[in-house]
Amino acid sequence: MGREVLLEIPARPEYLSLARQVVAAAAALEPSFRAERIDDLRVAVSEATTNAIESHLDRGSDERIVIRCNLADDRIEVEVFDRGAGFDPATASTAPSADSEDRLEHERGLGIPLMRVLTDEAEIVSDPDGTAVRLVVYTPRSPQ
Amino acid sequence: MGREVLLEIPARPEYLSLARQVVAAAAALEPSFRAERIDDLRVAVSEATTNAIESHLDRGSDERIVIRCNLADDRIEVEVFDRGAGFDPATASTAPSADSEDRLEHERGLGIPLMRVLTDEAEIVSDPDGTAVRLVVYTPRSPQ
Amino acid sequence: MPHGPVRWPLVYFDCHTTEQAGWTVVAVVGELDLASVPGVRSSVVAATQNRKPPYVVLDLAGVEFIDSMGLGVVVGARKRVYAVGGELRVVVATERVQRVFALSGLDTLLPLFKSLAEALVPPTGGVGDGA
Amino acid sequence: MPHGPVRWPLVYFDCHTTEQAGWTVVAVVGELDLASVPGVRSSVVAATQNRKPPYVVLDLAGVEFIDSMGLGVVVGARKRVYAVGGELRVVVATERVQRVFALSGLDTLLPLFKSLAEALVPPTGGVGDGA
Numbered sequence: 001m002g003r004e005v006l007l008e009i010p011a012r013p014e015y016l017s018l019a020r021q022v023v024a025a026a027a028a029l030e031p032s033f034r035a036e037r038i039d040d041l042r043v044a045v046s047e048a049t050t051n052a053i054e055s056h057l058d059r060g061s062d063e064r065i066v067i068r069c070n071l072a073d074d075r076i077e078v079e080v081f082d083r084g085a086g087f088d089p090a091t092a093s094t095a096p097s098a099d100s101e102d103r104l105e106h107e108r109g110l111g112i113p114l115m116r117v118l119t120d121e122a123e124i125v126s127d128p129d130g131t132a133v134r135l136v137v138y139t140p141r142s143p144q
Numbered sequence: 145m146g147r148e149v150l151l152e153i154p155a156r157p158e159y160l161s162l163a164r165q166v167v168a169a170a171a172a173l174e175p176s177f178r179a180e181r182i183d184d185l186r187v188a189v190s191e192a193t194t195n196a197i198e199s200h201l202d203r204g205s206d207e208r209i210v211i212r213c214n215l216a217d218d219r220i221e222v223e224v225f226d227r228g229a230g231f232d233p234a235t236a237s238t239a240p241s242a243d244s245e246d247r248l249e250h251e252r253g254l255g256i257p258l259m260r261v262l263t264d265e266a267e268i269v270s271d272p273d274g275t276a277v278r279l280v281v282y283t284p285r286s287p288q
Numbered sequence: 289m290p291h292g293p294v295r296w297p298l299v300y301f302d303c304h305t306t307e308q309a310g311w312t313v314v315a316v317v318g319e320l321d322l323a324s325v326p327g328v329r330s331s332v333v334a335a336t337q338n339r340k341p342p343y344v345v346l347d348l349a350g351v352e353f354i355d356s357m358g359l360g361v362v363v364g365a366r367k368r369v370y371a372v373g374g375e376l377r378v379v380v381a382t383e384r385v386q387r388v389f390a391l392s393g394l395d396t397l398l399p400l401f402k403s404l405a406e407a408l409v410p411p412t413g414g415v416g417d418g419a
Numbered sequence: 420m421p422h423g424p425v426r427w428p429l430v431y432f433d434c435h436t437t438e439q440a441g442w443t444v445v446a447v448v449g450e451l452d453l454a455s456v457p458g459v460r461s462s463v464v465a466a467t468q469n470r471k472p473p474y475v476v477l478d479l480a481g482v483e484f485i486d487s488m489g490l491g492v493v494v495g496a497r498k499r500v501y502a503v504g505g506e507l508r509v510v511v512a513t514e515r516v517q518r519v520f521a522l523s524g525l526d527t528l529l530p531l532f533k534s535l536a537e538a539l540v541p542p543t544g545g546v547g548d549g550a
């Protein structure tokens with residue numbers, strides 16, 4: 001049997017914490033994950049889920065956000081799906097690079113870069129019907 | 145927008161804790177629930193989910209258990225669905241009544257009675273394709 | 289919402305056995321449910337074989353959660369210990385766990401103690417030394 | 420799995436403001452994310468209007484979780500305070516929170532302190548008393 005957990009939450013900020021908890025608890029079932037790596041995943045999932053919630057709020061959509069969490073021996077894979085208006089990940093407004101003083105002018109746009117550095121793989125697929133974000137973290141022993 | 149959370153977990157004992165956590169976290173979003181009442185719900189959900197997991201293990205089923213958690217102003221409603229072989233709730237082997245010395249002979253059959261006393265409503269619908277358990281706890285201010 | 293700090297939820301369970309004041313103490317910490325009962329059950333079996341008759345304290349002071357599977361393991365431990373002429377005591381320290389025992393009617397049927405210290409007074413028949 | 424006791428997960432967040440050693444200290448406890456940033460933002464706005472120029476310490480020692488929304492509120496606080504000639508200091512005590520600042524490159528751009536005590540030394544320009 002697979003170790004896949006599926007969670008659907010209302011697109012409301014107060015459910016973010018629940019999404020993080022579920023992913024962290026599911027990841028913790030694989031003993032080879034270090035606690036720090038699970039913390040990294042918590043932050044990455046929070047970023048993806050925040051964007052998903054905001055996309056539904058922007059659209060006034062009542063639909064739930066779907067989070068799929070798949071635990072394998074060598075990795076944990078989390079997918080976050082929304083039905084918001086989508087965006088172009090290549091041109092999304094992100095904050096300037098980390099070594100620029102200019103970064104201090106940007107209160108937004110920090111999420112996607114953070115998501116990328118915190119995971120081993122981060123893939124965004126988006127179209128005008130919604131967005132899917134796939135985050136992967138490998139266990140220590142597997143090749144990265 | 146409703147405040148409904150949907151969770152699907154593998155039918156494995158180690159996911160029980162996750163199911164309880166999700167329900168407790170979802171219930172905690174309604175400030176009028178007292179912590180003790182959420183604890184009661186945690187136990188009731190644990191009973192229903194334990195039975196669901198066991199029903200899949202008995203059948204060797206790979207399917208996930210589905211838990212739906214619906215938060216309203218006046219109540220929280222949790223439904224647990226399995227695709228096990230079902231049973232007859234009316235004749236299920238439950239432990240003898242609480243005041244019988246005989247009860248100490250029974251290591252099993254404590255779950256459904258406990259589920260019933262811990263909730264305001266507990267309804268079981270079962271057929272050979274599976275079982276649905278509906279648990280309801282009212283907020284303090286609403287009529288019971 | 290003033291409910292104390294959030295810790296990320298992990299399956300937490302530990303069970304260890306010590307000898308204290310003539311009793312074999314099986315101390316359980318964490319959540320006592322379908323996932324963790326096998327560990328407690330095997331500790332109880334070991335404690336029962338340890339000494340004849342067995343004097344066992346099941347110390348649930350560190351238990352944060354218990355459901356009917358946990359109650360079942362306690363009932364099973366009592367049967368096992370009494371079958372060979374021993375004695376079983378149970379420490380229940382938190383209100384939450386106490387409530388589950390009470391609602392199942394087991395609080396009056398089982399010898400519950402509020403602390404390990406109270407449970408460690410000599411057994412009803414006097415502590416045997418294996419004779 | 421030796422990861423400490425399980426607490427059931429609740430949304431936990433608290434933000435309160437005090438005056439200490441000439442600084443307005445906004446202390447945040449709990450999880451700093453999309454759900455809780457509005458509370459911190461309004462505390463910072465209040466602290467900025469409190470005194471001119473404002474000397475503000477954002478004390479995140481009690482923060483258990485932070486993501487980019489939390490970082491954004493810190494960046495926004497700095498802009499707001501510097502715009503009126505004040506000073507902002509940030510207390511980051513846990514490794515987990517420190518890591519998120521570092522990975523975003525903000526650890527070298529913002530004045531981070533390891534404890535409130537260290538942050539409370541007099542401001543660069545001397546503590547004003549409202550004059």
Ligand SMILES: Nc1ncnc2c1ncn2[C@@H]1O[C@H](COP(=O)(O)OP(=O)(O)O)[C@@H](O)[C@H]1O
Pocket residue numbers: 047051052055082084085086087092093094107108109110111112113131487
């Ligand atoms: N799931 C999504 N749906 C629609 N737009 C998105 C989504 N995720 C990200 N975006 C867009 O990309 C931008 C950058 O996202 P991010 O780096 O996470 O920073 P922030 O969310 O703080 O703006 C967002 O402002 C938004 O316009």
Ligand SMILES: Nc1ncnc2c1ncn2[C@@H]1O[C@H](COP(=O)(O)OP(=O)(O)O)[C@@H](O)[C@H]1O
Pocket residue numbers: 191195196199226228229230231236237238251252253254255256257275356
């Ligand atoms: N979801 C279910 N599917 C199939 N059988 C069930 C289910 N729930 C309960 N039962 C049956 O009812 C019995 C009594 O359940 P319960 O009171 O929870 O005690 P226990 O699970 O300890 O046996 C179970 O042993 C099982 O045979």
